[in-house]
Amino acid sequence: MLRMDVVVPEVPLLQTYVDGLDRVLGGGIPKGSTVLIAGTPGTMKTSLILWMMQENGRAHGVKSLYISLEQDMDSLKAGAARMGMGVLHESTVYVLDMGQLRRGLHRAESTKDWFTILTEIVKEAVASSGYQVLAIDSLEALYALSDLKTPRREMFHFLGSLKELGLTTFLIAETPFGSNRLAQWGEDFLADGILHLRQVEVGETEVQLRLRCVKMRWMNHDKNALALHHDGEKFFVSHVISKKK
Numbered sequence: 463m464l465r466m467d468v469v470v471p472e473v474p475l476l477q478t479y480v481d482g483l484d485r486v487l488g489g490g491i492p493k494g495s496t497v498l499i500a501g502t503p504g505t506m507k508t509s510l511i512l513w514m515m516q517e518n519g520r521a522h523g524v525k526s527l528y529i530s531l532e533q534d535m536d537s538l539k540a541g542a543a544r545m546g547m548g549v550l551h552e553s554t555v556y557v558l559d560m561g562q563l564r565r566g567l568h569r570a571e572s573t574k575d576w577f578t579i580l581t582e583i584v585k586e587a588v589a590s591s592g593y594q595v596l597a598i599d600s601l602e603a604l605y606a607l608s609d610l611k612t613p614r615r616e617m618f619h620f621l622g623s624l625k626e627l628g629l630t631t632f633l634i635a636e637t638p639f640g641s642n643r644l645a646q647w648g649e650d651f652l653a654d655g656i657l658h659l660r661q662v663e664v665g666e667t668e669v670q671l672r673l674r675c676v677k678m679r680w681m682n683h684d685k686n687a688l689a690l691h692h693d694g695e696k697f698f699v700s701h702v703i704s705k706k707k
């Protein structure tokens with residue numbers, strides 16, 4: 463009888479540089495995928511992505527573009543410095559905020575939707591500077607700017623255009639406290655991966671930051687929640703230690 467050997471192609475992976483996390487993800491994040499980073503306010507969504515970008519730049523010369531639609535560049539950079547990241551060098555992590563975006567727009571904003579504007583800006587930036595990793599912070603801010611008639615369809619085309627550019631894209635989604643919904647318009651189904659961050663009360667007084675890989679296409683990842691820590695210098699994950707009440 464003929465035996466058909468199935469050759470599974472190796473997926474190039476982006477390392478997270480969060481101690482212990484790559485192993486949980488099955489090796490890392492597949493390059494070229496779209497990953498939703500969903501979390502309640504203050505769960506280190508921004509810091510985590512900037513950290514991955516910075517470390518990939520340092521270790522492999524990867525260039526990243528961080529589009530911040532709400533928080534301005536100075537406050538974002540100050541936050542990164544306070545988290546032990548030092549100075550974010552523009553040559554590796556370029557932060558584009560709303561102020562710069564508006565100044566750089568040659569066309570009238572009102573005549574174009576923000577999905578098209580962002581697609582064009584990213585295309586130009588990738589062609590001229592060779593970015594490989596992109597973050598959009600946040601989807602909610604993007605929706606607030608755009609007048610979306612068919613959100614899911616527009617999101618589908620937007621993500622498709624980013625994928626054509628070969629980018630690994632992080633989409634930051636703000637989830638309200640107490641909500642189980644990760645995204646508004648089905649981005650959780652459209653995305654290749656989802657990392658969910660939330661604060662969990664442990665016992666009477668303690669709160670623990672938890673990270674869970676809800677999905678990561680092509681990877682045999684661990685689905686359990688982990689505790690995410692930052693020790694002033696670096697990020698690391700550990701097993702969740704639940705306390706009896």
Ligand SMILES: Nc1ncnc2c1ncn2[C@@H]1O[C@H](COP(=O)(O)OP(=O)(O)OP(=O)(O)O)[C@@H](O)[C@H]1O
Pocket residue numbers: 501502503504505506507508509510541544545546692693694
């Ligand atoms: N030096 C530090 N060490 C550990 N944790 C810190 C440090 N500095 C700030 N934090 C925590 O990080 C949080 C802010 O991180 P960050 O801005 O990345 O979160 P975020 O999820 O992007 O927030 P937002 O929802 O406002 O966008 C703070 O609320 C604080 O709890």
Ligand SMILES: [Mg+2]
Pocket residue numbers: 507508509599
């Ligand atoms: Mg943030």
